[in-house]
Amino acid sequence: MAEQKLLVKREGDFHYPIYFENDFSALAQAVREEGFSGRKICIVTDSHVAPLYYEAVENALKEVSSEVFSFIFEAGEKNKNLNTVQGLYQTLIEHEMDRKGLLVALGGGVVGDLTGFGAATYLRGIDFIQVPTTLLAQVDSSVGGKTGVDFLQYKNMVGAFHQPRLVYMNMSTLHTLPEREFACGMGEILKTGLICDGEFFRFVCRNETPIHAQDLEILSRMIRRCCEIKAGVVERDPKEQGERALLNLGHTVGHAVEKLKDFQLLHGQCVGVGLIAAAFLSMSRELLTAEEYEEIRKGCDSFHLPLTVDSLHAEDVLAATKKDKKMEAGHIKFILMDGIGKSFIDKTITDEELLRAIQEILV
Ligand SMILES: NC(=O)c1ccc[n+]([C@@H]2O[C@H](COP(=O)([O-])OP(=O)(O)OC[C@H]3O[C@@H](n4cnc5c(N)ncnc54)[C@H](O)[C@@H]3O)[C@@H](O)[C@H]2O)c1
Ligand SMILES: [Zn+2]
Numbered sequence: 001m002a003e004q005k006l007l008v009k010r011e012g013d014f015h016y017p018i019y020f021e022n023d024f025s026a027l028a029q030a031v032r033e034e035g036f037s038g039r040k041i042c043i044v045t046d047s048h049v050a051p052l053y054y055e056a057v058e059n060a061l062k063e064v065s066s067e068v069f070s071f072i073f074e075a076g077e078k079n080k081n082l083n084t085v086q087g088l089y090q091t092l093i094e095h096e097m098d099r100k101g102l103l104v105a106l107g108g109g110v111v112g113d114l115t116g117f118g119a120a121t122y123l124r125g126i127d128f129i130q131v132p133t134t135l136l137a138q139v140d141s142s143v144g145g146k147t148g149v150d151f152l153q154y155k156n157m158v159g160a161f162h163q164p165r166l167v168y169m170n171m172s173t174l175h176t177l178p179e180r181e182f183a184c185g186m187g188e189i190l191k192t193g194l195i196c197d198g199e200f201f202r203f204v205c206r207n208e209t210p211i212h213a214q215d216l217e218i219l220s221r222m223i224r225r226c227c228e229i230k231a232g233v234v235e236r237d238p239k240e241q242g243e244r245a246l247l248n249l250g251h252t253v254g255h256a257v258e259k260l261k262d263f264q265l266l267h268g269q270c271v272g273v274g275l276i277a278a279a280f281l282s283m284s285r286e287l288l289t290a291e292e293y294e295e296i297r298k299g300c301d302s303f304h305l306p307l308t309v310d311s312l313h314a315e316d317v318l319a320a321t322k323k324d325k326k327m328e329a330g331h332i333k334f335i336l337m338d339g340i341g342k343s344f345i346d347k348t349i350t351d352e353e354l355l356r357a358i359q360e361i362l363v
Contacts, residue, residue, distance in 0.1 A: 006224060008143065008231040010163045018143070018167040018227055020220050024056050027168055028063040031129070034166050036102055041065045042092060044115040045106040046075035049133055052176055057106050057131060065102075069095050073114075077263065080110045080149050082158065088118045099123050105164075108134035108181070109141035113156070116147025120162035129166040133173040135185025136268055139192070139226040142167050144234045161239065171219050179304065184268025186211075186303035187250075191275060192226050194296065195246045196233075198341020200225050205299045246343050249335040250274035253358060256320035260312055272305030277357040282337040284353060292340050308363045317358045318351060 005017040105115035119128035130142040148159020193201025210218040237244040254274025279296045282288040331347040
Protein backbone atom coordinates (compact mmCIF):
# COMPACT_ATOMS: atom_id res chain seq x y z
CA MET A 1 0.00 0.00 0.00
CA ALA A 2 1.84 3.09 -1.17
CA GLU A 3 0.06 6.15 0.14
CA GLN A 4 0.02 9.28 -1.93
CA LYS A 5 2.72 11.70 -0.94
CA LEU A 6 2.01 14.94 0.84
CA LEU A 7 3.52 18.18 -0.47
CA VAL A 8 4.79 20.68 2.07
CA LYS A 9 5.68 24.27 1.25
CA ARG A 10 9.36 25.10 1.75
CA GLU A 11 9.70 28.68 0.55
CA GLY A 12 8.24 30.69 -2.29
CA ASP A 13 6.88 28.18 -4.79
CA PHE A 14 9.15 25.36 -3.62
CA HIS A 15 7.63 22.32 -1.98
CA TYR A 16 9.06 19.12 -0.59
CA PRO A 17 7.29 15.78 -0.51
CA ILE A 18 6.58 13.53 2.44
CA TYR A 19 6.27 9.86 1.52
CA PHE A 20 4.28 7.40 3.63
CA GLU A 21 5.54 3.93 2.79
CA ASN A 22 5.81 0.48 4.36
CA ASP A 23 9.35 -0.32 3.21
CA PHE A 24 12.38 1.32 1.58
CA SER A 25 11.62 0.13 -1.96
CA ALA A 26 10.48 3.56 -3.22
CA LEU A 27 13.35 5.53 -1.63
CA ALA A 28 15.68 5.54 -4.63
CA GLN A 29 12.90 6.71 -6.95
CA ALA A 30 11.89 9.42 -4.47
CA VAL A 31 15.47 10.71 -4.37
CA ARG A 32 15.66 10.57 -8.16
CA GLU A 33 12.44 12.54 -8.54
CA GLU A 34 13.85 15.34 -6.41
CA GLY A 35 16.80 15.59 -8.78
CA PHE A 36 19.42 14.16 -6.42
CA SER A 37 20.77 11.41 -8.70
CA GLY A 38 24.55 11.17 -8.84
CA ARG A 39 25.16 13.07 -5.61
CA LYS A 40 27.54 11.99 -2.89
CA ILE A 41 25.47 10.90 0.10
CA CYS A 42 26.31 10.67 3.80
CA ILE A 43 23.82 8.65 5.85
CA VAL A 44 23.82 9.94 9.41
CA THR A 45 22.38 7.54 11.97
CA ASP A 46 22.83 6.31 15.54
CA SER A 47 24.13 3.12 17.14
CA HIS A 48 20.62 1.65 17.69
CA VAL A 49 19.23 2.35 14.25
CA ALA A 50 22.34 1.46 12.23
CA PRO A 51 22.21 -2.33 12.82
CA LEU A 52 18.48 -2.36 12.05
CA TYR A 53 18.14 -0.22 8.93
CA TYR A 54 21.47 1.14 7.66
CA GLU A 55 22.11 -1.62 5.17
CA ALA A 56 18.66 -1.44 3.58
CA VAL A 57 18.91 2.33 3.20
CA GLU A 58 22.46 2.20 1.88
CA ASN A 59 21.48 -0.42 -0.71
CA ALA A 60 18.54 1.69 -1.84
CA LEU A 61 20.64 4.85 -2.13
CA LYS A 62 23.50 3.16 -3.96
CA GLU A 63 21.12 2.86 -6.92
CA VAL A 64 21.11 6.63 -7.35
CA SER A 65 24.35 7.90 -5.84
CA SER A 66 27.97 8.14 -6.92
CA GLU A 67 29.18 7.39 -3.37
CA VAL A 68 27.42 6.50 -0.13
CA PHE A 69 29.18 6.65 3.23
CA SER A 70 28.09 6.85 6.85
CA PHE A 71 28.44 8.82 10.04
CA ILE A 72 27.22 6.77 13.00
CA PHE A 73 27.17 8.16 16.53
CA GLU A 74 26.16 6.70 19.88
CA ALA A 75 22.39 6.87 20.39
CA GLY A 76 20.90 9.23 22.95
CA GLU A 77 20.03 12.86 23.62
CA LYS A 78 23.36 13.29 25.45
CA ASN A 79 25.10 13.07 22.08
CA LYS A 80 22.96 15.71 20.40
CA ASN A 81 25.71 18.26 20.86
CA LEU A 82 28.40 20.25 19.08
CA ASN A 83 31.05 17.55 19.62
CA THR A 84 29.03 15.12 17.54
CA VAL A 85 28.45 17.81 14.92
CA GLN A 86 32.23 18.33 14.74
CA GLY A 87 32.68 14.60 14.17
CA LEU A 88 30.17 14.85 11.34
CA TYR A 89 31.97 17.84 9.75
CA GLN A 90 35.23 15.89 9.95
CA THR A 91 33.76 12.85 8.21
CA LEU A 92 32.29 15.07 5.49
CA ILE A 93 35.65 16.76 4.93
CA GLU A 94 37.47 13.40 4.82
CA HIS A 95 35.09 12.30 2.06
CA GLU A 96 35.52 15.62 0.26
CA MET A 97 31.84 16.37 0.44
CA ASP A 98 31.13 19.56 -1.50
CA ARG A 99 28.06 21.77 -1.67
CA LYS A 100 26.30 19.28 -3.91
CA GLY A 101 26.50 16.64 -1.19
CA LEU A 102 23.37 15.27 0.43
CA LEU A 103 22.88 14.26 4.06
CA VAL A 104 20.34 11.60 4.97
CA ALA A 105 19.04 11.60 8.56
CA LEU A 106 18.12 8.01 9.36
CA GLY A 107 16.69 7.76 12.87
CA GLY A 108 14.66 9.56 15.51
CA GLY A 109 14.49 13.22 16.43
CA VAL A 110 18.03 13.26 17.81
CA VAL A 111 19.49 12.15 14.48
CA GLY A 112 17.11 14.43 12.54
CA ASP A 113 17.86 17.56 14.58
CA LEU A 114 21.62 16.99 14.51
CA THR A 115 21.80 16.10 10.83
CA GLY A 116 19.62 19.06 9.90
CA PHE A 117 21.91 21.36 11.85
CA GLY A 118 24.98 19.82 10.21
CA ALA A 119 23.35 20.35 6.81
CA ALA A 120 22.37 23.94 7.65
CA THR A 121 25.92 24.88 8.59
CA TYR A 122 28.37 22.74 6.58
CA LEU A 123 29.68 24.90 3.72
CA ARG A 124 26.98 27.46 4.65
CA GLY A 125 24.23 24.98 3.94
CA ILE A 126 23.76 21.78 1.95
CA ASP A 127 20.67 19.68 1.21
CA PHE A 128 19.37 17.00 3.53
CA ILE A 129 16.54 14.53 3.63
CA GLN A 130 14.78 12.95 6.58
CA VAL A 131 14.14 9.24 6.98
CA PRO A 132 12.47 9.26 10.40
CA THR A 133 12.24 5.96 12.28
CA THR A 134 10.50 6.95 15.53
CA LEU A 135 6.84 7.87 15.79
CA LEU A 136 7.83 11.21 17.31
CA ALA A 137 10.15 12.00 14.44
CA GLN A 138 7.54 10.96 11.86
CA VAL A 139 4.77 13.14 13.23
CA ASP A 140 6.74 15.99 14.71
CA SER A 141 10.47 16.60 14.45
CA SER A 142 10.95 15.71 10.76
CA VAL A 143 8.33 18.25 9.68
CA GLY A 144 8.82 21.96 10.22
CA GLY A 145 12.47 22.69 9.58
CA LYS A 146 13.66 23.26 13.14
CA THR A 147 17.13 21.81 13.56
CA GLY A 148 19.66 22.10 16.34
CA VAL A 149 21.66 20.64 19.19
CA ASP A 150 21.85 21.00 22.96
CA PHE A 151 24.53 23.19 24.52
CA LEU A 152 25.74 22.90 28.14
CA GLN A 153 22.56 22.03 30.05
CA TYR A 154 20.28 23.85 27.59
CA LYS A 155 18.14 21.90 25.15
CA ASN A 156 18.11 22.98 21.50
CA MET A 157 20.12 26.07 22.40
CA VAL A 158 22.05 26.23 19.12
CA GLY A 159 20.21 25.69 15.87
CA ALA A 160 18.86 26.88 12.57
CA PHE A 161 15.72 26.72 10.48
CA HIS A 162 16.58 24.42 7.58
CA GLN A 163 13.89 22.56 5.66
CA PRO A 164 14.52 19.04 4.39
CA ARG A 165 14.24 18.40 0.64
CA LEU A 166 12.31 15.20 1.16
CA VAL A 167 10.88 13.20 4.06
CA TYR A 168 10.60 9.47 3.50
CA MET A 169 8.81 7.40 6.14
CA ASN A 170 8.94 3.67 6.22
CA MET A 171 6.27 3.11 8.83
CA SER A 172 7.16 -0.53 9.39
CA THR A 173 10.33 0.68 11.14
CA LEU A 174 7.99 1.42 14.07
CA HIS A 175 7.70 -2.33 14.71
CA THR A 176 11.14 -2.33 16.35
CA LEU A 177 10.57 0.82 18.39
CA PRO A 178 10.43 0.30 22.20
CA GLU A 179 6.92 0.79 23.60
CA ARG A 180 7.89 3.79 25.73
CA GLU A 181 9.19 5.57 22.62
CA PHE A 182 6.00 4.76 20.74
CA ALA A 183 3.97 6.30 23.59
CA CYS A 184 6.00 9.50 23.25
CA GLY A 185 4.92 9.92 19.66
CA MET A 186 1.32 9.35 20.76
CA GLY A 187 1.65 12.28 23.19
CA GLU A 188 2.45 14.62 20.29
CA ILE A 189 -0.31 13.09 18.15
CA LEU A 190 -2.99 13.62 20.82
CA LYS A 191 -1.65 17.15 21.27
CA THR A 192 -2.01 17.85 17.55
CA GLY A 193 -5.64 16.72 17.55
CA LEU A 194 -6.42 18.78 20.64
CA ILE A 195 -4.97 21.93 19.05
CA CYS A 196 -7.16 22.06 15.98
CA ASP A 197 -8.93 18.84 14.99
CA GLY A 198 -11.26 17.29 17.54
CA GLU A 199 -12.45 14.72 15.03
CA PHE A 200 -8.86 13.53 14.55
CA PHE A 201 -8.37 13.32 18.34
CA ARG A 202 -11.47 11.12 18.59
CA PHE A 203 -10.41 9.02 15.57
CA VAL A 204 -7.14 8.25 17.34
CA CYS A 205 -8.84 7.40 20.65
CA ARG A 206 -11.41 5.19 18.89
CA ASN A 207 -8.62 3.27 17.16
CA GLU A 208 -6.67 2.47 20.29
CA THR A 209 -6.62 -1.28 19.55
CA PRO A 210 -5.34 -1.20 15.94
CA ILE A 211 -2.85 1.52 16.86
CA HIS A 212 -1.43 -0.63 19.65
CA ALA A 213 -1.33 -3.56 17.25
CA GLN A 214 0.54 -1.25 14.80
CA ASP A 215 -1.90 -1.83 11.98
CA LEU A 216 -0.06 -0.07 9.14
CA GLU A 217 -3.22 1.15 7.44
CA ILE A 218 -4.42 2.98 10.57
CA LEU A 219 -0.91 4.17 11.48
CA SER A 220 -0.53 5.59 8.02
CA ARG A 221 -3.83 7.53 8.24
CA MET A 222 -2.92 8.81 11.68
CA ILE A 223 0.65 9.84 10.83
CA ARG A 224 -0.39 11.45 7.58
CA ARG A 225 -3.14 13.56 9.18
CA CYS A 226 -0.76 14.63 11.92
CA CYS A 227 1.86 15.72 9.37
CA GLU A 228 -0.81 17.57 7.39
CA ILE A 229 -1.86 19.54 10.45
CA LYS A 230 1.70 20.33 11.53
CA ALA A 231 2.78 21.24 8.00
CA GLY A 232 -0.22 23.56 7.66
CA VAL A 233 0.61 25.39 10.88
CA VAL A 234 4.30 25.67 9.93
CA GLU A 235 3.48 26.90 6.42
CA ARG A 236 1.39 29.72 7.82
CA ASP A 237 3.96 30.65 10.48
CA PRO A 238 7.41 29.19 9.66
CA LYS A 239 9.40 31.20 12.23
CA GLU A 240 6.98 30.91 15.16
CA GLN A 241 5.69 34.46 15.27
CA GLY A 242 2.10 33.50 15.96
CA GLU A 243 0.06 30.37 15.28
CA ARG A 244 3.03 27.98 15.46
CA ALA A 245 3.10 28.59 19.22
CA LEU A 246 -0.08 26.49 19.44
CA LEU A 247 2.13 23.45 18.85
CA ASN A 248 3.44 24.11 22.36
CA LEU A 249 0.18 22.94 23.91
CA GLY A 250 1.17 20.86 26.95
CA HIS A 251 4.81 21.90 26.57
CA THR A 252 5.04 24.74 29.10
CA VAL A 253 4.44 22.49 32.10
CA GLY A 254 5.83 19.52 30.14
CA HIS A 255 9.25 21.13 29.69
CA ALA A 256 9.38 22.09 33.38
CA VAL A 257 8.66 18.49 34.42
CA GLU A 258 11.19 17.20 31.90
CA LYS A 259 13.90 19.42 33.35
CA LEU A 260 13.10 18.79 37.02
CA LYS A 261 12.98 15.04 36.42
CA ASP A 262 16.44 15.42 34.93
CA PHE A 263 15.29 13.92 31.62
CA GLN A 264 14.43 10.56 33.29
CA LEU A 265 10.99 10.82 31.73
CA LEU A 266 10.87 11.02 27.96
CA HIS A 267 9.72 14.20 26.23
CA GLY A 268 6.39 12.79 25.00
CA GLN A 269 5.60 11.49 28.48
CA CYS A 270 6.15 14.98 29.91
CA VAL A 271 3.96 16.42 27.16
CA GLY A 272 1.29 13.94 28.30
CA VAL A 273 1.18 15.32 31.85
CA GLY A 274 1.52 18.83 30.41
CA LEU A 275 -1.63 18.22 28.37
CA ILE A 276 -3.50 17.17 31.51
CA ALA A 277 -2.36 20.36 33.27
CA ALA A 278 -3.43 22.49 30.28
CA ALA A 279 -6.77 20.67 30.15
CA PHE A 280 -7.30 21.25 33.89
CA LEU A 281 -6.58 24.97 33.48
CA SER A 282 -8.98 25.13 30.55
CA MET A 283 -11.65 23.37 32.61
CA SER A 284 -11.08 25.79 35.51
CA ARG A 285 -11.83 28.62 33.11
CA GLU A 286 -14.96 26.81 31.94
CA LEU A 287 -13.54 26.37 28.46
CA LEU A 288 -13.69 22.59 28.75
CA THR A 289 -16.43 20.57 30.43
CA ALA A 290 -15.63 17.99 33.11
CA GLU A 291 -16.53 15.29 30.54
CA GLU A 292 -14.09 16.70 28.00
CA TYR A 293 -11.38 16.86 30.66
CA GLU A 294 -12.01 13.19 31.45
CA GLU A 295 -11.96 12.34 27.76
CA ILE A 296 -8.49 13.87 27.44
CA ARG A 297 -7.23 12.01 30.52
CA LYS A 298 -8.64 8.76 29.18
CA GLY A 299 -7.01 9.36 25.77
CA CYS A 300 -3.60 9.87 27.37
CA ASP A 301 -4.07 6.86 29.63
CA SER A 302 -5.05 4.51 26.83
CA PHE A 303 -1.80 5.29 25.01
CA HIS A 304 0.27 4.59 28.12
CA LEU A 305 1.13 8.17 28.89
CA PRO A 306 1.55 9.06 32.56
CA LEU A 307 -1.30 11.13 34.07
CA THR A 308 0.76 12.16 37.09
CA VAL A 309 4.38 12.50 38.18
CA ASP A 310 5.83 11.84 41.60
CA SER A 311 8.57 13.34 43.79
CA LEU A 312 8.19 16.93 42.62
CA HIS A 313 7.07 20.07 44.46
CA ALA A 314 4.41 22.23 42.81
CA GLU A 315 6.32 25.45 43.59
CA ASP A 316 9.44 24.11 41.85
CA VAL A 317 7.42 23.17 38.78
CA LEU A 318 5.84 26.64 38.75
CA ALA A 319 9.26 28.31 38.99
CA ALA A 320 10.67 26.11 36.20
CA THR A 321 7.61 26.83 34.05
CA LYS A 322 8.23 30.55 34.38
CA LYS A 323 11.86 30.08 33.32
CA ASP A 324 10.80 28.42 30.08
CA LYS A 325 11.71 30.42 27.02
CA LYS A 326 8.03 30.85 26.07
CA MET A 327 7.76 34.04 28.15
CA GLU A 328 6.83 37.39 26.69
CA ALA A 329 7.21 40.61 28.72
CA GLY A 330 7.01 38.68 31.99
CA HIS A 331 3.85 36.78 31.03
CA ILE A 332 3.77 33.08 30.37
CA LYS A 333 2.45 32.33 26.92
CA PHE A 334 0.13 29.51 27.78
CA ILE A 335 -1.86 27.47 25.29
CA LEU A 336 -5.41 26.80 26.44
CA MET A 337 -8.12 24.65 24.91
CA ASP A 338 -11.53 25.97 24.07
CA GLY A 339 -13.27 22.64 23.59
CA ILE A 340 -11.61 19.54 22.13
CA GLY A 341 -9.88 20.53 18.89
CA LYS A 342 -9.71 24.27 19.53
CA SER A 343 -6.87 26.16 21.17
CA PHE A 344 -5.54 29.67 21.60
CA ILE A 345 -2.62 31.57 23.10
CA ASP A 346 -3.33 33.13 26.49
CA LYS A 347 -1.14 35.53 28.43
CA THR A 348 -3.35 36.06 31.47
CA ILE A 349 -2.77 32.88 33.47
CA THR A 350 -2.00 33.71 37.11
CA ASP A 351 0.49 31.87 39.30
CA GLU A 352 -2.39 30.65 41.49
CA GLU A 353 -4.24 29.11 38.56
CA LEU A 354 -1.09 27.48 37.26
CA LEU A 355 -0.20 26.15 40.69
CA ARG A 356 -3.59 24.45 41.03
CA ALA A 357 -3.15 22.83 37.62
CA ILE A 358 0.34 21.65 38.54
CA GLN A 359 -0.97 20.16 41.81
CA GLU A 360 -3.44 18.17 39.73
CA ILE A 361 -0.61 16.26 38.01
CA LEU A 362 1.57 15.69 41.08
CA VAL A 363 1.31 12.71 43.43
N1 LIG B 1 12.93 19.65 15.36
C1 LIG B 1 11.74 19.61 15.94
O1 LIG B 1 10.80 20.29 15.54
C2 LIG B 1 11.57 18.69 17.11
C3 LIG B 1 10.28 18.42 17.58
C4 LIG B 1 10.14 17.51 18.63
C5 LIG B 1 11.26 16.90 19.17
N2 LIG B 1 12.50 17.20 18.68
C6 LIG B 1 13.70 16.54 19.23
O2 LIG B 1 13.60 15.17 18.95
C7 LIG B 1 14.37 14.46 19.91
C8 LIG B 1 13.56 13.28 20.38
O3 LIG B 1 13.33 12.44 19.29
P1 LIG B 1 12.97 10.91 19.50
O4 LIG B 1 11.92 10.78 20.52
O5 LIG B 1 12.75 10.35 18.15
O6 LIG B 1 14.29 10.35 20.20
P2 LIG B 1 15.61 9.57 19.68
O7 LIG B 1 16.04 10.05 18.38
O8 LIG B 1 16.55 9.60 20.80
O9 LIG B 1 15.06 8.09 19.50
C9 LIG B 1 14.63 7.36 20.63
C10 LIG B 1 15.38 6.03 20.76
O10 LIG B 1 14.86 5.10 19.81
C11 LIG B 1 15.93 4.55 19.01
N3 LIG B 1 15.33 4.26 17.73
C12 LIG B 1 15.03 5.13 16.72
N4 LIG B 1 14.33 4.49 15.77
C13 LIG B 1 14.20 3.22 16.15
C14 LIG B 1 13.54 2.06 15.58
N5 LIG B 1 12.83 2.15 14.47
N6 LIG B 1 13.63 0.90 16.25
C15 LIG B 1 14.29 0.81 17.44
N7 LIG B 1 14.89 1.85 18.04
C16 LIG B 1 14.84 3.03 17.39
C17 LIG B 1 16.99 5.59 19.05
O11 LIG B 1 18.25 5.06 18.78
C18 LIG B 1 16.86 6.11 20.49
O12 LIG B 1 17.52 5.24 21.36
C19 LIG B 1 14.72 15.44 21.00
O13 LIG B 1 16.07 15.78 20.90
C20 LIG B 1 13.84 16.65 20.70
O14 LIG B 1 14.43 17.85 21.10
C21 LIG B 1 12.67 18.06 17.67
ZN1 LIG C 1 7.17 18.13 21.80
